Amino acid sequence: xxxxxxxxxxxxxxxxxxxxxxxxxxxxxxxxxxxxxxxxxxxxxxxxxxxxxxxxxxxxxxxxxxxxxxxxxxxxxxxxxxxxxxxxxxxxxxxxxxxxxxxxxxxxxxxxxxxxxxxxxxxxxxxxxxxxxxxxxxxxxxxxxxxxxxxxxxxxxxxxxxxxxxxxxxxxxxxxxxxxxxxxxxxxxxxxxxxxxxxxxxxxxxxxxxxxxxxxxxxxxxxxxxxxxxxxxxxxxxxxxxxxxxxxxxxxxxxxxxxxxxxxxxxxxxxxxxxxxxxxxxxxxxxxxxxxxxxxxxxxxxxxxxxxxxxxxxxxxxxxxxxxxxxxxxxxxxxxxxxxxxxxxxxxxxxxxxxxxxxxxxxxxxxxxxxxxxxxxxxxxxxxxx
Amino acid sequence: xxxxxxxxxxxxxxxxxxxxxxxxxxxxxxxxxxxxxxxxxxxxxxxxxxxxxxxxxxxxxxxxxxxxxxxxxxxxxxxxxxxxxxxxxxxxxxxxxxxxxxxxxxxxxxxxxxxxxxxxxxxxxxxxxxxxxxxxxxxxxxxxxxxxxxxxxxxxxxxxxxxxxxxxxxxxxxxxxxxxxxxxxxxxxxxxxxxxxxxxxxxxxxxxxxxxxxxxxxxxxxxxxxxxxxxxxxxxxxxxxxxxxxxxxxxxxxxxxxxxxxxxxxxxxxxxxxxxxxxxxxxxxxxxxxxxxxxxxxxxxxxxxxxxxxxxxxxxxxxxxxxxxxxxxxxxxxxxxxxxxxxxxxxxxxxxxxxxxxxxxxxxxxxxxxxxxxxxxxxxxxxxxxxxxxxxxxxxxxxxxxxxxxxxxxxxxxxxxxxxxxxxxxxxxxxxxxxxxxxxxxxxxxxxxxxxxxxxxxxxxxxxxxxxxxxxxxxxxxxxxxxxxxxxxxxx
Numbered sequence: 001x002x003x004x005x006x007x008x009x010x011x012x013x014x015x016x017x018x019x020x021x022x023x024x025x026x027x028x029x030x031x032x033x034x035x036x037x038x039x040x041x042x043x044x045x046x047x048x049x050x051x052x053x054x055x056x057x058x059x060x061x062x063x064x065x066x067x068x069x070x071x072x073x074x075x076x077x078x079x080x081x082x083x084x085x086x087x088x089x090x091x092x093x094x095x096x097x098x099x100x101x102x103x104x105x106x107x108x109x110x111x112x113x114x115x116x117x118x119x120x121x122x123x124x125x126x127x128x129x130x131x132x133x134x135x136x137x138x139x140x141x142x143x144x145x146x147x148x149x150x151x152x153x154x155x156x157x158x159x160x161x162x163x164x165x166x167x168x169x170x171x172x173x174x175x176x177x178x179x180x181x182x183x184x185x186x187x188x189x190x191x192x193x194x195x196x197x198x199x200x201x202x203x204x205x206x207x208x209x210x211x212x213x214x215x216x217x218x219x220x221x222x223x224x225x226x227x228x229x230x231x232x233x234x235x236x237x238x239x240x241x242x243x244x245x246x247x248x249x250x251x252x253x254x255x256x257x258x259x260x261x262x263x264x265x266x267x268x269x270x271x272x273x274x275x276x277x278x279x280x281x282x283x284x285x286x287x288x289x290x291x292x293x294x295x296x297x298x299x300x301x302x303x304x305x306x307x308x309x310x311x312x313x314x315x316x317x318x319x320x321x322x323x324x325x326x327x328x329x330x331x332x333x334x335x336x337x338x339x340x341x342x343x344x345x346x347x348x349x350x351x352x353x354x355x356x357x358x359x360x361x362x363x364x365x366x367x368x369x370x371x372x373x374x375x376x377x378x379x380x381x382x383x384x385x386x
Numbered sequence: 387x388x389x390x391x392x393x394x395x396x397x398x399x400x401x402x403x404x405x406x407x408x409x410x411x412x413x414x415x416x417x418x419x420x421x422x423x424x425x426x427x428x429x430x431x432x433x434x435x436x437x438x439x440x441x442x443x444x445x446x447x448x449x450x451x452x453x454x455x456x457x458x459x460x461x462x463x464x465x466x467x468x469x470x471x472x473x474x475x476x477x478x479x480x481x482x483x484x485x486x487x488x489x490x491x492x493x494x495x496x497x498x499x500x501x502x503x504x505x506x507x508x509x510x511x512x513x514x515x516x517x518x519x520x521x522x523x524x525x526x527x528x529x530x531x532x533x534x535x536x537x538x539x540x541x542x543x544x545x546x547x548x549x550x551x552x553x554x555x556x557x558x559x560x561x562x563x564x565x566x567x568x569x570x571x572x573x574x575x576x577x578x579x580x581x582x583x584x585x586x587x588x589x590x591x592x593x594x595x596x597x598x599x600x601x602x603x604x605x606x607x608x609x610x611x612x613x614x615x616x617x618x619x620x621x622x623x624x625x626x627x628x629x630x631x632x633x634x635x636x637x638x639x640x641x642x643x644x645x646x647x648x649x650x651x652x653x654x655x656x657x658x659x660x661x662x663x664x665x666x667x668x669x670x671x672x673x674x675x676x677x678x679x680x681x682x683x684x685x686x687x688x689x690x691x692x693x694x695x696x697x698x699x700x701x702x703x704x705x706x707x708x709x710x711x712x713x714x715x716x717x718x719x720x721x722x723x724x725x726x727x728x729x730x731x732x733x734x735x736x737x738x739x740x741x742x743x744x745x746x747x748x749x750x751x752x753x754x755x756x757x758x759x760x761x762x763x764x765x766x767x768x769x770x771x772x773x774x775x776x777x778x779x780x781x782x783x784x785x786x787x788x789x790x791x792x793x794x795x796x797x798x799x800x801x802x803x804x805x806x807x808x809x810x811x812x813x814x815x816x817x818x819x820x821x822x823x824x825x826x827x828x829x830x831x832x833x834x835x836x837x838x839x840x841x842x843x844x845x846x847x848x849x850x851x852x853x854x855x856x857x858x859x860x861x862x863x864x865x866x867x868x869x870x871x872x873x874x875x876x877x878x
Contacts, residue, residue, distance in 0.1 A: 004611065011800065014803065014804075014807070015800070015803045017803075017807045018721055018802075018803040018804075018806040018807045020807060021696070021806075021807055021808065021809070023696055023809070024695045024696065024719075024806075025695060025696070025698060026694075026695060026713075026719055026720060027694050027695075027698070027709050027710060027713040027720070028713045028714060028715070028716055030698065030710075032703075032706060032707070032710060054707065054710060055710070095698055097698060097699035098698075098699070098703045098706055100703070127699075152707075
């Protein structure tokens with residue numbers, strides 16, 4: 001009985017502790033950061049830290065779906081200090097755990113991409129699964145742009161990222177993927193590019209997530225066009241092409257055939273050409289016909305084969321152009337051939353790694369072979385014809 | 387009792403005098419004198435008029451005895467013969483037996499010149515008819531439920547198990563109430579260790595009055611300080627027969643419609659008897675559902691508190707946005723909000739249970755309307771909290787056993803305190819402690835939480851999953867061919 005009495009007393013006393021924890025954050029006291037923009041002010045040499053927050057407003061208690069967005073900026077000599085200086089304006093406790101996007105302004109990306117990513121990875125609050133996008137121009141300005149749909153900007157951005165695999169001309173990486181590669185001196189990485197423009201038929205500027213931004217040696221090197229980004233999608237990694245669907249308009253004789261393409265298989269191997277190490281890439285794709293500009297008898301196996309051949313050559317050409325640009329203009333191994341060589345041909349890699357960036361990569365022969373198969377020709381079929 | 391072993395005397399007058407002394411100040415005792423044809427009192431019939439069947443006594447027994455007596459000339463011997471013919475089967479020479487017979491709805495006949503009295507039971511007190519069980523409601527399955535009369539209850543069990551394997555042993559428990567407690571078992575199925583333990587514990591019960599089997603349950607259970615019920619109770623005869631067939635021991639208490647079943651496992655409290663009457667797909671679906679509701683009824687409010695005060699990152703973003711709107715302007719911290727709502731819910735539940743059924747329903751509807759809607763409208767409580775509390779409450783109603791449900795409801799509160807103090811870490815520690823406690827519990831020597839340790843895999847699974855009837859384990863020992871006609875299945 002004595003133990004029971006003591007136990008009950010202990011329970012009652014411990015009940016008093018409920019709510020005593022210093023870690024408690026009530027939902028009504030917090031503001032959710034939905035987007036973060038990090039810029040660099042060259043003149044003042046300060047980082048500018050901007051957040052887009054949602055907070056529980058007492059006016060909206062009830063069932064109104066409108067949530068007030070609050071956008072505020074603060075600056076400081078380091079990213080962390082800029083973020084802390086923001087507290088002078090924040091009326092609530094800022095919570096970063098639901099932030100899915102980090103926009104890095106062009107100035108910050110060109111100057112110190114490394115420092116920003118380092119800050120993001122060291123902070124406990126920030127999720128490594130959030131996306132990192134480089135903004136063309138000023139990131140905080142882009143963030144202040146109203147969402148085109150009237151939804152929350154963060155929701156709209158998430159939709160844009162999810163849609164990437166349906167057109168392929170944009171490629172956004174999560175912080176964790178960037179962290180794996182951004183310190184690698186041999187290669188570059190590509191992440192999303194956010195820009196602002198007036199859309200067709202619109203009179204207000206809206207945000208576009210299109211193209212890519214090449215990061216090398218810890219800073220932004222160059223912008224990539226949508227077509228080159230699509231090539232990266234196809235060439236880099238199964239993770240990026242396994243769900244990818246993209247459109248191509250392939251010339252065939254005097255006609256043009258629109259195809260919906262998918263990548264089925266991609267392999268890479270080391271070859272020797274002219275005494276130099278080279279890479280041979282083999283890609284199997286499947287396409288389905290979405291439209292043809294003139295009558296074409298696809299039921300004829302020879303014609304279909306011709307279309308397949310034409311599509312293969314077309315794709316090869318397209319990838320070669322992109323690879324040429326990566327090698328000669330950018331001089332940046334954004335496909336990750338260095339990783340392939342290091343993993344599969346370590347001895348060869350040991351030999352060439354010292355001169356990889358300067359000599360080997362820019363002049364390395366790369367062979368691309370694409371095989372496009374068209375297993376289905378669509379719902380409609382023109383009988384007969386030439 | 388000092389009257390123990392006082393012998394009866396050959397004189398009716400002196401026996402009546404002793405009984406009058408013992409039953410002094412009792413308006414219900416009747417001393418009926420039977421006279422011979424010559425008018426000499428030769429016998430006395432003693433009974434408590436509120437307990438016996440007066441109609442049968444006056445219209446059949448007394449006229450028959452007197453008819454026989456007069457026809458035979460009025461000797462003591464002929465009176466005894468007439469009485470035996472009317473059902474006076476017991477004969478005893480002790481005064482205390484006479485007293486017990488009278489108290490137990492019996493007639494005692496003292497005949498002049500005999501030092502042994504005759505006795506018979508003639509119960510005529512009111513009892514309700516066998517009806518549908520009040521607390522264990524089934525959609526399909528037998529509708530009969532136990533009543534407060536042990537004889538009727540035993541009859542309900544006996545007529546479902548037509549076998550000589552069904553054994554019983556009676557105990558009288560309660561110094562004053564002298565309640566009949568009958569232990570039933572199938573001798574080919576029962577674990578003798580359990581049976582001996584039941585006997586040992588029942589004989590050790592020291593109670594003055596047994597009002598219900600619950601008192602016996604509390605006295606004989608293994609860990610009286612554990613919040614978990616360790617003895618199953620049921621109102622359903624079909625459930626008792628199933629349990630007997632599984633080797634359990636049933637304890638039938640006179641005056642209680644609840645029969646106790648030992649040993650009990652934790653899972654027994656989660657499965658209603660209806661599981662056996664439904665298709666096993668459906669039964670297993672419901673079993674899974676009840677395991678989920680068990681978890682919900684215990685943990686949901688504490689998990690909500692923990693997530694919304696400590697682990698905001700665990701809430702998915704769209705849900706977080708909803709919470710953000712819902713929680714705006716709520717003056718109470720989440721923990722207090724939950725506590726207030728849970729207490730309000732318990733008040734409502736208690737009120738609707740205590741009130742008459744017709745009023746009770748309106749109380750719960752009005753209460754739900756007022757507490758729920760008004761609290762949300764006035765901004766005292768947030769909507770998600772109302773959903774959490776309502777879901778928790780409804781989940782606790784799906785647990786078939788009332789005493790398990792109430793345990794869950796009670797344990798919910800300390801869990802909420804701990805969640806508000808230490809978050810998910812505290813909840814997991816509590817879950818760990820709870821599982822440890824359940825593992826350490828025993829019910830009559832058998833482990834309470836079915837775990838793999840003392841059993842085989844198949845036994846373990848059968849506690850949670852209902853196999854198709856042909857695959858359920860057959861009787862544990864060889865079925866006696868004389869016992870039951872068809873093949874035996876272990877039901878559940």
